Amino acid sequence: MAPILRSTSLLAFFVCHISLFFCFFASNLPISSGSEDSYTITGRVRIPASTVIGHAAKFSNIKVVLNGGQNVTFLRPDGYFTFHKVPAGTHLIEVNAMGYFFSPVRVDVSARHHGKVQATLTETRRSLTELVLEPLRAEQYYEMREPFNVMAIAKSPMGLMVGFMVVVVFLMPKLMENIDPEEMKSAQEQMRSQGVPSLSSLLPASR
């Protein structure tokens, strides 16, 4: 978790660094259109190449949702999205992309500053200098199959049974051989006298 966060913030910084002019633009996003109190929110979704696993993210399948479904918009080929006619206030933007988890973003559209946009990730409480949304993490919907593993087989109940049998079949005769014939004989007599042959009574005697 932690390393992912750090890397995204670094990336965000990087993006900001190379496109300073955009930062300036994004922080001054006043497009007062038509009526006085409706503004435009423009942002961008970026999926860093490092987090792409398996299926590459297709922008055509990503939706951006304002206020839990009030408005739904889609991404342009360059990853930009726009919400038009948004009143001033505090809004919530969510990004739905299969395979990625995006933190919802709190977006404050200020009426005093002519639609200036301030954005904060609600999950990490990190404020964004510009509205570039990146996934917090990639999501894998399937369990990974464990690769073939001899130990896993051996650890399974059936593996244990087989293992035990192998021990009995191949090691027990060896143990029996090691036993002194005289001791064996006495043990056998003992067994006969007891009537119940028992493995546990045999083994300590060999020591």
Place this chain on the structure above:
Amino acid sequence: MAIRVFLLLPVFLSSAIVSFSLYEDQAGLADWHQRYIGKVKHAVFHTQKTGRKRVIVSTEENVVASLDLRHGEIFWRHVLGTKDAIDGVGIALGKYVITLSSEGSTLRAWNLPDGQMVWETALHSAHHSKSLLSVPINLKVDKDYPITVFGGGYLHAVSALDGEVLWEKDFTAEGFEVQRVLQPLGSTVIYVLGFVNLSEAVVYQIDSKSGEVLAQKSMAFPGGFSGEISSVSSDKVVVLDSTKSILVTIGFLDGDISFQKTPISDLVEDSGNAEILSPLLSNMLAVKVNKRTVFVKVGGEGKLEVVDSLSDETAMSDSLAVADDQEAFASVHHEGSKIHLMVKLVNELDNVLLRETIEMDQHRGRVHKVFMNNYIRTDRSNGFRALIVMEDHSLLLLQQGAIVWSREEGLASVTDVTTAELPVEKDGVSVAKVEHTLFEWLKGHVLKLKGSLLLASPEDVVAIQELRVKSSGKNKLTRDHNGFRKLILALTRGGKLFALHTGDGRIVWSMLLKSQACERPNGISLYQWQVPHHHAMDKNPSVLVVGRCGSDSSAPGVLSFVDVYTGKEITSSDIGHSVVQVLPLPFTDSTEQRLHLIADTVGHVHLYPKTSEALSIFQREFQNIYWYTVEADDGIIRGHVMKSSCSGETADEYCFTTRELWTVVFPSESEKIISTLTRKSNEVVHTQAKVNTDQDLLYKYVSKNLLFVATVSPKGAGEIGSVTPEESSLVVYLIDTITGRILHRLSHQGCQGPVHAVFSENWVVYHYFNLRAHKYEVTVVEIYDQSRAENKNVWKLILGKHNLTAPITSYSRPEVFTKSQSYFFAQSVKTIAVTSTAKGITSKQLLIGTIGDQILALDKRFVDPRRTLNPSQAEKEEGIIPLTDSLPIIPQSYVTHSHRVEGLRGIVTAPSKLESTTHVFAYGVDLFYTRLAPSKTYDSLTDDFSYALLLITIVVLVAAIYITWALSEKKELSEKWR
């Protein structure tokens, strides 16, 4: 000690957090996903000579999609927002799909091959008006031919290339409503025809490059227009006057306006009111008069003459250029179980280019819409294909006298769902055949073993999938002992009932709701009418379908009783009254038909079935029937009780009047009802008691008469961005619906809706928005019964000094206490459901339908008010998870795995016979079904169980026994020889 360990064992097993998880190769084994688009509104064909042939459609579910014209599959589709209804669709430059939505205020272009959005333009709109989209048909990249859009009082010209608004013309001040925008081919002048206050026709000539008004002519029409309009050629339109009895031809050639009036009575004898039909035919218009469709030809000087007339059940397409100067159109009409498709030339209606007769399923209803497309056959003659939309919303492509493909688009608008059992497999009629020998069986299991050991090649994997599907027999049409095979009955808005098989989602049968009283009843809800399991075993189970003639709640209702096994309608009746609420009663008659009460708008209730037996059962329980109504707009909840039989002439003995028992009035200035919810009436609760960690006992307050109500301050009822935390608060109530007593009230300051809740056993979980933290929150409330809390002492139980057997009545004041806890949740939610199992033993999972149209399974233990920051050792053993401020979203626990249930609206769960397993069915634009085991399948072997490994183990063991036996024999022999 041993007992304690034994007791702890299940606890230990349950404490391991089981999330729903699936391996990639298991996807599609127990689940299926079907993609739909909804009822088609517009269709544009794209049949270039090269490349794939497709049709672009927009639908009533706000979907824009590109379909394969050969097979009907979806190339791509986009589900727009719920308020973003599509007004028009077109293809620009041969590569972009243009959609106009939100009453003409949003224009988007999508890349034709892959559906990527290319540009999006927001257009000004001042007020609500009808919107028009006109996309020029030329492939040149040229600013002379912009897309013209009218909507909200503005006319815009938009460049098709990048969505740039080239110019806009403000018509809001003049009250001018644009009716038609025409641009003659090769001309840079746009003619804009519209009405001012429906009494004056105005034609503007606008330069398409600059938006400059070149000329403007207006002419008042004394009678006034009705607004219905049909354009017949590039310089003429025909409209109806305000009395709907005179057709007015408006010519605006070269900017001069001329009117020519033709009374309809001159055209058709004894005519009533006329209606102009929507198909655009060149130099002709279709008018509906006297339930006949009349074709009126428009002559050169605006002279009208009737050329043909057909029955009004004929659907027509727009006309289409087929040759240099000839246009043709398609018409479809019914005759018995067949439909006739005819393509005629507009100029010569006797010249029928194509006449095809196609057998059509009766349960598709009538043809609603026809879209025609032509193609050049190899012999250079014209071939035609027609895309038709039926009454049940299905979409079919007709070509060469056959249905090439069909799509059941009715399933995109499911309104209610229930489940039903399949018939029992009869002896002697074995459906399953012994398909494989022992060798094949072994081979299959060896393959499976290879698969689970990751040794299988890709071909093997395919073979394994096939084997699994085949061997499970999951698609059989009979009941299985695990209850995995069931029918999902889905009622659609179009009034069609579908039975889907849980195995593969295929349609087993479908039935269109019919009514004598009206043409097309809407489907509202579904109820289990007859479920024979003790008596009447020879009867097939049946369901009650409630429909309505029209969208208004006071419209008369339609009841239909449908046999579940066969899909045949047993009876149907047009009940003379409206349907506001249907109350299934907990009583059945001797044939196990469930009694239902239907409340109407007048305040009466009607008993069904209308038999004397049902009446006598009902009379017995007359005093014990209560119900409640919620008037959300007024903020009132009322409780009702039966009063007496209806009086009056029309009343029958099955009609009853009611009396108000209690009312809960919420102050309208501070609270507005946004959500109400009760428990599912058929839910099974396994145990009434809950054992705490400290061996303490809590009794759940399990009542079927609890109502959860959520209210917000009126200011907070809007969208999220519209209110500040100080202005909004959310209050939730638990109300007893028998007495109207408020059992619990919980207030959340600085929160607002929408509230999505789920109510099960003795707990409610609800999701809402916290404005202060600007995050979504989930709160759980559990209700416990205090009055029975003393029954802990064993001696009391043995000596019978407990009140457990005392009858529980809603009249006495229940002593309840609640526990609650709140958590953050990182996503918007569309709906929440909870798993339900046969006996209610299995732990529950919440099924959260997220804004991304996925379904997240969240263990109920995550929303347990007993969670603490540092659970003690004993609590940990019991499975209490340490408290965290937000609920986890584990990607592996999405039950929809890599699918999206686009436009998700509801989730339905139903128990299977196997206690561990539950059926989950989610519907929206898409359908999704899966089987869930919230605590893993503890009561049966999974499909993955490796019989081969078991077999090998046994073989090895037997072999080992023989070897050891042989060895010991040998040894003994040598011993003896020594």
